[in-house]
Amino acid sequence: MTDNSRIATVQLGDKGPETGVQGLGCMGMSFAYGPSDAKESRATLERALELGVTLYDTADAYGAGENELFLSPFFRAHRDEVVVATKFALSIPPGEPTRRVIRNDAPYIRQAVEASLKRLDVETIDLYYMHRRDVNVPIEDTVAVMAELVREGKVKHLGLSEVTAAELRAAHAVHPIAAVQSEWSLFSRDIEAQVVPAARELGVALVPYSPLGRGFLAGSFGSADKDLTEGDFRRQQPRFTGENAAANAALLAPIRKLADAHGVSLGQIALAWVQQQAKVHGLPVVPIPGTRRPSRVEENTAATRIELTAEELGLLEPIAGQVAGDRYADMTFTSAGRE
Numbered sequence: 390m391t392d393n394s395r396i397a398t399v400q401l402g403d404k405g406p407e408t409g410v411q412g413l414g415c416m417g418m419s420f421a422y423g424p425s426d427a428k429e430s431r432a433t434l435e436r437a438l439e440l441g442v443t444l445y446d447t448a449d450a451y452g453a454g455e456n457e458l459f460l461s462p463f464f465r466a467h468r469d470e471v472v473v474a475t476k477f478a479l480s481i482p483p484g485e486p487t488r489r490v491i492r493n494d495a496p497y498i499r500q501a502v503e504a505s506l507k508r509l510d511v512e513t514i515d516l517y518y519m520h521r522r523d524v525n526v527p528i529e530d531t532v533a534v535m536a537e538l539v540r541e542g543k544v545k546h547l548g549l550s551e552v553t554a555a556e557l558r559a560a561h562a563v564h565p566i567a568a569v570q571s572e573w574s575l576f577s578r579d580i581e582a583q584v585v586p587a588a589r590e591l592g593v594a595l596v597p598y599s600p601l602g603r604g605f606l607a608g609s610f611g612s613a614d615k616d617l618t619e620g621d622f623r624r625q626q627p628r629f630t631g632e633n634a635a636a637n638a639a640l641l642a643p644i645r646k647l648a649d650a651h652g653v654s655l656g657q658i659a660l661a662w663v664q665q666q667a668k669v670h671g672l673p674v675v676p677i678p679g680t681r682r683p684s685r686v687e688e689n690t691a692a693t694r695i696e697l698t699a700e701e702l703g704l705l706e707p708i709a710g711q712v713a714g715d716r717y718a719d720m721t722f723t724s725a726g727r728e
């Protein structure tokens with residue numbers, strides 16, 4: 390029997406919007422993870438909404454605007470029910486898929502927001518994130534420009550992705566930050582040292598991206614070189630290739646054990662763990678697993694109702710410390726790389 394239960398809701402930070410406790414990552418529908426079926430992706434968006442998912446995550450960098458364009462009919466059809474989250478700061482020069490250009494300066498932000506509003510076909514972006522930090526621009530200056538966008542009605546709430554605790558504090562002093570979006574999963578826990586405590590103290594929510602370890606924790610692939618198509622972004626990530634991938638696959642054993650005990654999937658245990666970090670750390674946590682399949686949205690949202698005991702959490706505790714290989718080839722691209 391299909392479970393049509395809607396997920397619970399939570400406020401995204403002290404001053405942020407209310408959203409479902411799990412969002413939907415839409416990146417893979419247009420970018421990074423190989424070919425997609427547009428019809429199935431659209432069905433995924435609709436199924437997510439039926440199940441209470443309201444936070445939809447995109448960025449101008451996902452397919453150079455393609456992902457925002459793809460989502461705009463869905464957002465238009467459900468404007469009052471969805472929280473539209475997009476990002477600026479990152480671009481990939483045409484023909485150079487492994488290069489990233491990062492900009493946080495005022496003229497760049499001004500043109501980026503106008504372009505996103507146009508592609509999304511909305512009057513206001515509900516949550517506008519700085520996608521990556523350009524260390525050549527003081528973060529206070531960047532957030533001051535983002536705050537002007539709020540005053541002008543182009544943006545409702547502000548977010549930051551992959552910032553350090555110090556960057557978050559400096560930004561929050563200029564304008565309230567609703568959410569930090571950073572990688573957080575059983576394989577990637579570096580933000581727990583400084584970023585998460587700072588977010589809790591400031592009343593900022595955490596939006597964990599890649600909560601399924603880009604699919605690896607759900608067992609959707611074992612080795613990026615062998616299982617994924619040419620051009621798939623995960624083939625550039627050290628932990629998913631060669632000997633690292635084989636070593637990391639062995640780390641799934643305790644997750645599998647708990648999945649068997651609960652009669653659920655590997656991915657559901659991985660998501661339940663992320664979801665439960667809200668209680669562990671005492672702040673709102675809204676993971677945004679990415680999928681292009683309605684059945685997986687059903688599976689992923691059902692994970693919000695799984696409770697892990699302290700003993701079960703303990704069994705999963707050693708995993709992250711044993712992962713072989715970094716999460717990005719260039720770690721300066723992340724908050725941990727700058728801490």
Ligand SMILES: NC(=O)c1ccc[n+]([C@@H]2O[C@H](COP(=O)([O-])OP(=O)(O)OC[C@H]3O[C@@H](n4cnc5c(N)ncnc54)[C@H](OP(=O)(O)O)[C@@H]3O)[C@@H](O)[C@H]2O)c1
Pocket residue numbers: 413414415416417422446447520550551570571597598599600601602603604605607608609656677678679680681682685688689
């Ligand atoms: N701020 C940033 O820098 C940043 C970086 C990366 C991602 N993001 C955002 O975070 C979102 C989520 O991250 P992500 O997509 O990188 O990683 P993820 O959510 O950890 O994993 C997505 C992968 O897992 C697969 N998957 C999803 N549900 C599954 C299930 N129940 N069973 C088996 N496989 C499953 C998906 O395949 P199918 O699609 O084929 O179902 C996809 O390949 C993105 O969509 C994007 O919006 C942000």
